[in-house]
Amino acid sequence: MKTLRIIFRFSINSLQQALSNVPVFLLFFFSKLIRYGLFLFFLILLFNGVSTVVGYSREQMLIFYLIFNLIDTTAQLLFREVYRFRSLIVSGGFDAVLTKPFSPIIRSLLGGPDFIDFGVLIIIVVATIYIANTYIHPSWLQTVLFFAMVANSLLISTAFHILVLGIGIITFSVDHLVMIYRDLSALMRIPVDMFTNPVRSILTFVVPVGIMFTFPAKVLFGLLSWQMVILSFIFGGLSLYLSLKFWKYSLRQYQSASS
Amino acid sequence: MRKYWVVFQQSFQNEFVYRLNFVLWRFRNILRILMTYFLWHSVFSSNTNVFGYSKEQMMAYVFLVLIVTSFVMSAPSNDNVGGEISNGTLNNFLIKPIGYLRYWLTRDWASKLLNMLFAVFEFTLLYLLFRPQIYLSQSPLQLFLGIILLIISSLIYYLITKLAVSVAFWTPENSWGFMFTILVFMEILSGNIFPLDLLPKSVMTLLQFTPFPYMVYYPIAILVGKLDVFNTIRVLIQALGLLTVCYFITIKVWRRGLKVYAAVGI
Numbered sequence: 001m002k003t004l005r006i007i008f009r010f011s012i013n014s015l016q017q018a019l020s021n022v023p024v025f026l027l028f029f030f031s032k033l034i035r036y037g038l039f040l041f042f043l044i045l046l047f048n049g050v051s052t053v054v055g056y057s058r059e060q061m062l063i064f065y066l067i068f069n070l071i072d073t074t075a076q077l078l079f080r081e082v083y084r085f086r087s088l089i090v091s092g093g094f095d096a097v098l099t100k101p102f103s104p105i106i107r108s109l110l111g112g113p114d115f116i117d118f119g120v121l122i123i124i125v126v127a128t129i130y131i132a133n134t135y136i137h138p139s140w141l142q143t144v145l146f147f148a149m150v151a152n153s154l155l156i157s158t159a160f161h162i163l164v165l166g167i168g169i170i171t172f173s174v175d176h177l178v179m180i181y182r183d184l185s186a187l188m189r190i191p192v193d194m195f196t197n198p199v200r201s202i203l204t205f206v207v208p209v210g211i212m213f214t215f216p217a218k219v220l221f222g223l224l225s226w227q228m229v230i231l232s233f234i235f236g237g238l239s240l241y242l243s244l245k246f247w248k249y250s251l252r253q254y255q256s257a258s259s
Numbered sequence: 260m261r262k263y264w265v266v267f268q269q270s271f272q273n274e275f276v277y278r279l280n281f282v283l284w285r286f287r288n289i290l291r292i293l294m295t296y297f298l299w300h301s302v303f304s305s306n307t308n309v310f311g312y313s314k315e316q317m318m319a320y321v322f323l324v325l326i327v328t329s330f331v332m333s334a335p336s337n338d339n340v341g342g343e344i345s346n347g348t349l350n351n352f353l354i355k356p357i358g359y360l361r362y363w364l365t366r367d368w369a370s371k372l373l374n375m376l377f378a379v380f381e382f383t384l385l386y387l388l389f390r391p392q393i394y395l396s397q398s399p400l401q402l403f404l405g406i407i408l409l410i411i412s413s414l415i416y417y418l419i420t421k422l423a424v425s426v427a428f429w430t431p432e433n434s435w436g437f438m439f440t441i442l443v444f445m446e447i448l449s450g451n452i453f454p455l456d457l458l459p460k461s462v463m464t465l466l467q468f469t470p471f472p473y474m475v476y477y478p479i480a481i482l483v484g485k486l487d488v489f490n491t492i493r494v495l496i497q498a499l500g501l502l503t504v505c506y507f508i509t510i511k512v513w514r515r516g517l518k519v520y521a522a523v524g525i
Binding site: 046 | 443
C-alpha cells in the first residue's frame with residue numbers, strides 16, 4: 001500500500017511538472033499524434049496498391065500497428081525515469097535513492113511517468129477498440145488471452161528496462177542501450193512474420209520484441225498456437241526473474257564513485 | 260578558413276574518442292533500414308509491381324536511403340546547440356573570433372564524412388547479404404546534379420534544425436520541442452520509408468513547397484535517373500530557393516535570439 005501511495009505521489013509530481021509548461025506539453029503531444037498518424041496514413045496508402053501483405057489484410061496491419069503503439073507507449077509512459085537514470089548515477093544522486101526506505105528499483109523505474117504519453121495512449125486505446133470491434137470481432141477467450149499477452153509484454157519490457165538500469169550502474173551509460181531497445185521495438189511496427197529467417201527468429205527468441213509486440217495481436221486474430229502462448233508466458237516470467245537477479249548483482253557492483 | 264579546417268580535423272578525431280557510441284549509432288541506422296527493407300520485401304513477395312515500382316527499384320531505393328540519410332541527416336549539432344543556449348555555454352563561443360553556426364556546420368561535416376565512410380561499409384555488408392539490384396543513372400550529369408542536390412539538402416537540413424532549436428533563446432527550458440516536431444515530419448515526409456511519388460499527386464505537389472522531400476526523396480530520384488534533366492534542374496532551382504529562404508530566416512532569428520540571450524543557465 002505504501003509503495004502504491006509513493007508511486008501515486010511520483011505520478012502527481014510528474015504531471016505537475018509536465019503541466020507547468022502547457023505549450024511544450026501540447027507540442028510534444030501533437031507531435032507524437034502526428035508521428036502515429038503519418039505511419040497509419042502510409043499503411044492505408046500502401047493497401048491502396050496491394051490487397052494483402054504476407055496474408056494480412058489492411059485492417060489486420062492497422063491492428064498490428066495500433067497494438068505495437070499500445071504496448072510501446074504504455075512502457076514509455078511507465079518507465080520514462082529510466083531515460084534519466086544515467087544522470088542519477090554520474091552525479092551520485094543514486095546514493096540518496098539507496099538511503100531512502102523505498103525500493104530503489106521501483107524508484108528508478110517508475111519515478112517519473114510521462115503524461116504526454118498518457119494522452120496519446122487514450123487515443124490509441126479508443127482506436128484499437130474501434131477497429132478490433134468493427135473488423136476483427138474477437139471471441140471472449142481471444143480477448144482475455146490478448147490482455148494476458150499484453151501484460152506479459154509489459155513484463156518483458158520491465159525486464160529489459162531493469163537490465164538497462166543494471167548495465168547503467170556498472171557502465172555509467174544507458175542512453176544508447178535504451179535507444180537500441182527503442183529501435184528494435186520500432187521494427188515491430190510491422191508483424192515479425194514479415195522478417196525472413198534468421199532475423200525473424202532473432203527478433204522472436206533472442207531479443208523477444210516479436211513476442212512483445214506481434215504475439216498479442218496474433219492472439220486477437222486467433223492465429224497463435226497454444227504452445228507459443230505458453231512459451232511467451234515462460235519467456236516473460238523468466239526474463240523478469242533473470243533481470244531481477246542481474247539488478248541485485250549490479251547493485252553489489254555500485255561504487256558510488258561520483259558522490 | 261584555416262580555423263574551421265582545424266575544427267574539422269579536431270571534430271573528426273573527436274568522433275574516434277567515443278568509439279562505442281559511434282558504432283552503436285551506426286548500428287541503430289542499420290536497424291532502421293531493416294524495417295523498411297523487410298516491409299517492402301514482404302509487399303513484393305506477392306506483388307511484382309507496386310505503385311509503378313518493381314521489387315529491384317524499391318530495394319535500390321531502400322538501400323540508397325542508408326547512404327543519403329548518413330550524409331544529409333547526420334548532425335551532432337542537433338544534440339548540442341539547444342543545450343548550449345539553455346545552459347549558457349554559448350558564451351564560450353560568443354567571446355571567441357569564430358562564427359557559432361559556422362563552427363557547428365564544420366563539426367557536422369566532419370561527422371558526415373565519418374558517417375559516410377561507415378555507411379559505405381554497411382552498404383557493402385548489406386549488399387553482400389541481400390544482393391539487391393542497384394540502379395544508378397547512366398548519365399554523369401544526372402549523378403553530378405544529384406550530388407549537388409545532396410550538398411544543398413544537407414545545408415537546408417542544418418538551417419532548419421538550427422532554426423528549430425533557436426526557440427531556446429526565448430524558452431530555454433524547451434530546446435528540443437520544435438526539433439522533435441521537425442524530426443517527426445522528416446521521418447515519413449522526407450521519403451525515408453517509401454518513395455514519395457507513391458503519394459497522391461496533390462499531396463506531392465504541396466510537399467514540394469516544404470523542405471522534406473529534398474532531404475531524401477529527390478536526391479535519390481535524381482541519382483537513380485527517375486527524374487529527367489528538365490525536372491532535375493527544376494528541383495535544383497527549387498532547392499536553392501528554399502536554401503536561400505531558410506538562410507535568411509535562420510540568420511534573422513539567430514540575430515534576434517542573441518539580442519534576448521541572457522545566459523540564464525549559468
